[in-house]
Amino acid sequence: MMRHLRISYRFFIYFIIFAALLVFFLWLLQSQIMPSFYYNRQVRRINDEIHELDMLVGDLDFNQTTINLVNEFQARTTSRITIYAQNGQMLYDLHDAENMRPADLSLLSGGAIERFTYDGAMAYLQIYQPYETYIYRFEIPFQNLSEVVTIINALYGYVVIIALLLALLLAVLFSRQISRPLVRLNNIARQMSKLDFDIRWSDERADEIGQLGETLNTLTTELGNAFTQLERELARTKELERLRQSFVSNVSHELQTPLAVILGITEAIEDQLATTPEEQKHYLDMLRTETHKMSGLAQDMLDLSQLESGSFNVSKNPFDYPDLLEQLSARFRHMRAEGTPELVLDIDADVKMVDADETRIGQVLDNLLQNAWQHAPAGSTITLKAWCEAGQLHTAVTNEGPPISAKDINHIFESFYKGEKQKNGTGLGLAIVRQIMHLHHGTYQVENLDKGVRFTFSLPL
Known part of the structure; x- marks a missing residue:
């Protein structure tokens, strides 16, 4: 039942219980313990004297000497002193007490006697x-404590009322200090459950509730970052x-063109349209070119798959880097037709050997030059x-073509990515460059x- 009550109500009940226990303890102390304690203390003090x-x-x-000593002792104590001989004869008393009665003497055979006498009240x-x-x-x-106890008992009704008021006041104060912050923490948790991670605990407290609030802030920040990520x-x-779908579409288009050319050449050969050796050679060169395009596309797809999966390891060996650049330049110059861009090679004298995978570095250079x-x-x-x-x-x-847009420049090395204005290509070449550079650190x-536009790559020497 207590689990379903608000914290402020629980505090009120707890304080009422505490006040009741406190009142009961005080009553027990004054009505049962205090008289006995007072009596025993007085007896112990008299026995010591x-x-x-x-x-x-x-x-x-x-x-007379003994009497003088007793008088001096009497002056130092509040007790009335009487001294008897062993036969009960009174030897000393300032108030002329009588000799001991035989009945009292017989009782002393069992030890000390404690008793009360009364003079009026x-x-x-x-x-x-x-x-x-x-x-x-x-x-x-x-001093008889019973009257004092009776008076205090009469005050317990007022004590109970005051205790109830104090319990209510303390419950309200504790509710403000504990219940309300907990309600705010609960509201923060509810907002977090709604994926609102901007809400924060702002109270400055150094106690456990404040530490819980700071922990909740940290959790909110971490969850917000994780959710954003x-x-x-x-x-x-x-x-x-989306890029993969675009890639499939691009690959289909890239394959469709050489396949259409190959199909046309095949039909031309079947129809014996190539009647001279020169025409036959022309058709065979076209078949070879289109076949190389298809083979290159398939190889690019295979290379990227191996590089991204981590199944490919580069084989580093020292090789003559200027020689590789000369070979690639000669091949591109040989492919150059009238009106196409001119390739200019510029190699510093200190460029010599490099420790890398020659085939893969050649692939990087080839992809950048093709681009x-x-x-x-x-x-x-x-x-x-x-x-x-x-x-x-x-x-x-470096080429003298149009600049790359701000939207595209941060993504062109991603797999399958093609700029908005790019019509040809599959978006694989620069992604292969990125993977090969990662493997070479x-x-x-x-x-x-x-x-x-300038593309640059660097290798450690």
Whole structure:
């Protein structure tokens, strides 16, 4: 049942229970424990005084010297002192007490006697204590606590009312200090369950509730960051799926063109349209070219799949880097037709050997040159430059084509990505460049120039 009550109500009930227990304890203390404690304390004090007096006069004959000693002791205590001989004869009393009665003497055979005597409403505690030489009787006024207890009991009704009011006041105060902050923390948790991670705990407290609030703030921040990252990953996954679909469409288009050419050439050969050796050679060259295009596309797809899956390992060996650049340049110059871009090779004298996978680095250079060839305007220049600096071998491919848009420049190295204005290609070449550079622990970048675009990659020496 208590579990369903609000915290403020629980505090009120707890304080009522505490107040009731406190009142009960006070009643028990004053009505049962205090009288007994007061009586025992008085008895113990009198016995101590009797023992002290016996130490003073117990070994002396009773004469004027003894009387003087007892008078001095009497002056230091509030007890009325009477001294008897062992036969009950009174030896000393300032108030002319009588000799002990035979009945009292017989009772002393069992030890000390404690009893009360009354003079009107006044009570007196008397203790008879026998020692070896004398019998001592000490008498003190004994305050009766029963009237005090009765008066205090009459006040308990007011005490209970005051306790209820205090319990209510404390419940309200504790509710403000504990219940309300907990309600705010609960509201924060509810907002978090609704994926609202902007709400924060703002109270400045150094206690456990404040620590809980700070922990909740940390959790909110971490969940917010995780949720944002998840949204980004989801958007990236959707974008990747879109790119894959676009890639399938592009590949279908890229394959359709050479297949159509091959089909046309095949039909022409079947119809014996190639009647001279020159025409036959022309058709065979076209078949070879279109077949190479299809083979290159399939190879690019296979390379990217192996590179992204981590199943491909580069085989590094020192090789002559200028020689590789010369071979690639010669091949591109051989492919150059009238009006196509011109390739310019610029190699610094300090460029020598490099420890890398020659085949894969050649693939990087080939992809960058093919990309530059596609975007460079007719009659322009493509520059292939290599130089060494700060322990790195740098290679740049620069074309004089149009700049890359701000939207595309941060994504062109992603798999299957094609710019909005790009019609040809599959979006695989630059993604292969990125993967090969990662395997060589190299770097790559692209930047727009005042006139053209420059792709740069660097390898550690």
